[in-house]
Amino acid sequence: MLNKKIAFIGPGVMAEAMIAGLLRQKLADPRNIIAAGPREERGAELSKKYGIKSTTDNVEAAHQADVVVLSVKPQRLSEVMKGLKGVRSDALVLSIIAGATIKKINAGLKHKSIVRSMPNTPGQIGEGITVWTASKEVSEAQQKIARSLLSAMGEEVFVEDESYLDMATALSGSGPAYVFLFTEALIDAGVHMGFPRRISEQLVLQTIKGSASYYEGAARHPATLRNQVTSPGGTSAEALYYLEKAGFRTAISRAVWAAYQRSLELGKEKPGHIDTREDQE
16 A cells, blocks of 8 residues: 555546545555545545545645645646645656646646656546656656556556657547547447447447457457458458548548647647647546
8 A cells, every 4th residue: 555645636537537546456545645626516525435535725735745646627737736836845746637748747836756647538447548757856666656556547658758648648548539439430320220229339339348358369460350350242341441431540540640739739838728628638
């Protein structure tokens, strides 16, 4: 168990996923966790559910914390950092905010020990993956703490190059949204053909789960597995021909690239800028 006081600044979905994972794996004592956010009812909800502390005062939460987790919306980060003056010099700041660079957090908090990470929503059930990196001031002991915190949500991958974080935001961070859209499209296609929705949902869900598990166990290139189910002149060949003709691969590639560019934009936006678009956190 991590005998550390942990403050979550922004008690949203991903913060709750990390809190749940830490408690599920007995990595933290709920009495050592505090969640800070503007909505008192949200804090009360988390306190009742997990036995943690809550407050609407970010400074109060950060003041005695060994680890301060930044988990607000990207558009609110600059505003939050202006009012967050209670981070101890020896504390570890861990960000799960899309587009927020180590340089930006360092400038906003006047703090050096920073871990930047990009988790994804399957972390809510311990099946996520998080890409992360650390500033040079983060000690080996703090890196171990960060690894434990992030592994509470699933797998974690450390990278030396911070530029990979914006790529991960576009690929794995936003990735569940692409999978859900594809899932929805397949289900709707089944309904269009005449299946009851519940049956279409069951068929699609198990097909996706089974395909992912098969791919993981087969340890072969996906093109090889695709060819196994594509008979010459068959139904799969016909469907794949249409997808290629419609620019399926290109659409996916361009979508991921657009998300990557947006992640870069979020890191460059000036303090006080508010964007109304939703982000995956």
